[in-house]
Amino acid sequence: MPNSADASAQAAPSAVVDGTVAPGFDGVRDAFAANFSQYGDKGASFALYVDGELKVDLWGGVADVATGKPWTRDTVSLMYSATKGATAILGSLLAQEGLIDLDAPVAQYWPEFAASGKQDVPVRYFFTHRTGLPYLAEKISREEIIDGRRIVEILQDQQPLWEPGTAFGYHALTYGWLIGAVVKKATGQSLGQLFQEKVAVPLGLDLWIGLPDGEQGRVAALVDAPPPDPAALAAITDEAILARLRALGAAMADPNSTFSRTLSTNGALPTPNAEAWNDPRIWASEMPAANGISNGRALAKMYAATLGEIDGVRLLSEQTLAAATREQVSGKDAILQSPSRFATGFALPREGLAMLSPASFGHQGAGGALGFADKEAKVAFGYVQNQLGGGPLGDPRTIGLIAAVRDALAA
Helix, strand or coil: CCCCEEHHHCCCCCCCEEEEECCCCHHHHHHHHHHHHCCCCCEEEEEEEECCEEEEEEEEEEEECCCCEECCCCCEEECHHHHHHHHHHHHHHHHHCCCCCCCCEHHHCCHHHHHHHCCCCEHHHHHCCCCCCCCCCCCCCHHHHHHCHHHHHHHHHCCCCCCCCCCCCCCCCHHHHHHHHHHHHHHCCCHHHHHHHHHHHHHCCCCECCCCCCCHHHECCCEECCCCCHHHHHCCCCHHHHHHHHHHHHHHHCCCCHHHHHHHCCCCCCCCCHHHHCCHHHHHCCCCCCCCEECHHHHHHHHHHHHCCECCECCCCHHHHHHHCCCCEEEECCCCCCEEEECCCCECCECCECCCCCCEEEEECCCCCEEEEECCCCEEEEEEECECCCCECECHHHHHHHHHHHHHHHC
16 A cells, blocks of 8 residues: 655655746746645646646656655646546536436436435436435445445435435535446446546546556555644634634534534545545545546646637537536535535535636545636646645635736736
């Protein structure tokens, strides 16, 4: 099993930043380098497309803090829920091709799912966190998670936590298993296989949902997040934000809370957690909510291909893109207990999730990865790292990169 390390016990390496930037984007390189010197990044990659052209392609640091193995051009890393954006793109592509109807009842494709009053749940609810199945009603083993079949059986029989459609709450991991199951029922192929066939291979992406044999040596080992910065917490004066942070801290500390059960699959797979996820068996499984493995270049290129043609490939038509990025739910998330906004599978800009503008859509990962596109600026952004982290008001690493991109575009 690959090595991992506690970030709090490791000095930040002196990162060597490699790659290219187009004229006018030097400030983006500076922001990327600052993530190592100021925010503790260990290894990372970042890419930016503007109007279909690759303007920034950077990587640096180390892929394994225990051995000092460098992060190279071809290094990839697990990106947690940034995977949801890839799954959302595939879902809209399948709808565009007529292979699945997002507004049809799930039971049309997966008859067993009709159990426990779920006969009218549309497929789109899976993508918009409205199904009421944020966690499994039963405890399962990590081996059963890796296999996946028992999870599908539990979810098809399970009674929703709320009446589907009446609320929304982040389905951190079940999002992927639910969508993966309906895709398999509708098409006869697994979601990971279809993603390779319809997205990754045509675009030449190093992006997998279910890592194939032979690629394990390219995967950077995740590094656990350091303890919260007391200074950052002390700087927050908004009492509403402080109250949410206190409530979140209490929920994280309680293994029986809805939040903990959702994020850890009842304790079987703590998330985010370097030791649990630095496991080649986890990488090889198909978890379309959370185990995508990629780098900044591939993530940005995928989003660029939703906006226009890239290397002869355009993934989504203008009509499909408009439908896919239209807001579906907003307000207080029943699981996260904080403001959220979602389109069909995509997160939309909100407090704590910076993107370029209100025209942006994409998805972040629990450890810091972020992929998004912006329909007005014609920008596609991809950042993937191995240092797990973040911040109480958003991740300073991606906030800094976005600010640098905005400055470059305005110059």
